[in-house]
Amino acid sequence: MGRRPGQPQRHPDRKRPHQSGRHHRLPARPGRGRDHPHRRHVGLAREASINVRQRIARGEIPGPTLYVSGPFIQHAPYPGTEAFRWGVNGADDARAKVRKLAEAGVNVIKLIDQDQMTEEEVRAVVAEAHAHRLPVIAHGHRPDEIRVGLKAGVDRFEHTGLAMAPEYPADIIQLLQERTAKMSLGPLYWCPTIEGFFNYEDNAHNPLHIDDPGWQLGVPPDIVADIKASLRHPGWLAYYQITPLRAKTSGRKFEQLRRAGLVLLVGTDSGIPMKFHNQSTWRELDIWVNKLGVSPMDTIRAATYWPSVMMKVDADYGTISPGKYADIIAVKGDVLRYIDLLQRVDLVLKHGQRVK
Ligand SMILES: [Zn+2]
Numbered sequence: 001m002g003r004r005p006g007q008p009q010r011h012p013d014r015k016r017p018h019q020s021g022r023h024h025r026l027p028a029r030p031g032r033g034r035d036h037p038h039r040r041h042v043g044l045a046r047e048a049s050i051n052v053r054q055r056i057a058r059g060e061i062p063g064p065t066l067y068v069s070g071p072f073i074q075h076a077p078y079p080g081t082e083a084f085r086w087g088v089n090g091a092d093d094a095r096a097k098v099r100k101l102a103e104a105g106v107n108v109i110k111l112i113d114q115d116q117m118t119e120e121e122v123r124a125v126v127a128e129a130h131a132h133r134l135p136v137i138a139h140g141h142r143p144d145e146i147r148v149g150l151k152a153g154v155d156r157f158e159h160t161g162l163a164m165a166p167e168y169p170a171d172i173i174q175l176l177q178e179r180t181a182k183m184s185l186g187p188l189y190w191c192p193t194i195e196g197f198f199n200y201e202d203n204a205h206n207p208l209h210i211d212d213p214g215w216q217l218g219v220p221p222d223i224v225a226d227i228k229a230s231l232r233h234p235g236w237l238a239y240y241q242i243t244p245l246r247a248k249t250s251g252r253k254f255e256q257l258r259r260a261g262l263v264l265l266v267g268t269d270s271g272i273p274m275k276f277h278n279q280s281t282w283r284e285l286d287i288w289v290n291k292l293g294v295s296p297m298d299t300i301r302a303a304t305y306w307p308s309v310m311m312k313v314d315a316d317y318g319t320i321s322p323g324k325y326a327d328i329i330a331v332k333g334d335v336l337r338y339i340d341l342l343q344r345v346d347l348v349l350k351h352g353q354r355v356k
Pocket residue numbers: 139158159
């Protein structure tokens with residue numbers, strides 16, 4: 001839309017600085033956004049995610065400012081996932097699918113399994129997304145996903161991947177460093193979604209967090225019962241079969257990404273088994289500070305300032321500065337000494353209005 005190059009992107013749902021007032025009960029989604037004024041959601045059905053984003057922006061339902069991807073773009077959706085994963089067949093199809101998402105108003109394009117796509121398809125996804133000023137965020141689970149993604153110019157990678165391999169191979173680190181050395185391209189971002197590796201043993205053997213009423217807020221009782229039943233034997237979940245082995249390698253991989261000059265972002269993968277929206281952000285910050293040796297302020301910036309830069313909304317959001325919206329959370333106590341105080345958020349302001 002009529003935006004000059006270099007002009008910051010306005011959030012597409014934004015109408016006025018202050019949405020009129022009343023606050024209703026939270027929508028039926030575990031812990032959605034109560035403690036954070038912004039959230040990035042990737043891999044959801046297109047209409048549903050955009051509809052929720054717009055209704056929040058219009059003040060019809062309470063919630064955070066959302067940035068959504070709609071469906072994943074990939075080689076082929078896994079059976080039963082067609083509503084939120086779109087396969088592409090050829091470069092023209094890739095371009096058409098990304099255009100369809102851009103015209104529907106998504107904020108980012110999420111790309112996965114790009115190592116199974118042709119080079120032309122991956123380039124078409126990135127070129128079309130960038131033509132619509134949308135960043136492309138890609139999975140970095142497999143070595144070739146990273147190599148292919150770097151070659152095509154994706155903007156951000158996700159997850160601490162490579163299964164049980166002890167570290168990222170030297171050629172990938174070399175490629176990452178060549179990329180981060182190019183100032184004109186801006187930062188390369190990586191969202192490691194790493195806390196689950198460090199918390200898995202406690203989650204499985206002492207799963208107190210499943211009893212937390214916070215994630216059940218506004219969720220219909222039958223869905224709460226269904227989720228709890230699915231987690232009756234936390235240590236038996238097939239999803240986490242190799243997690244204890246992957247966990248041994250994740251600290252080393254995080255350190256490699258840091259040293260390669262990437263801008264690491266706090267993100268959570270909420271929605272996977274045992275990972276609840278109301279718990280996952282503070283836990284990610286806690287692990288960065290207390291297990292991975294990142295300073296508390298750098299960790300907080302990775303959850304606030306850098307994501308706003310990555311989404312090109314830093315003219316309005318991301319720091320407490322004159323001219324930006326007051327989107328602020330506050331807790332009692334010194335979070336720079338005790339980062340896990342963030343699990344009890346005392347105050348939430350969104351666009352200058354108190355939400356909690
Ligand atoms: Zn992902």
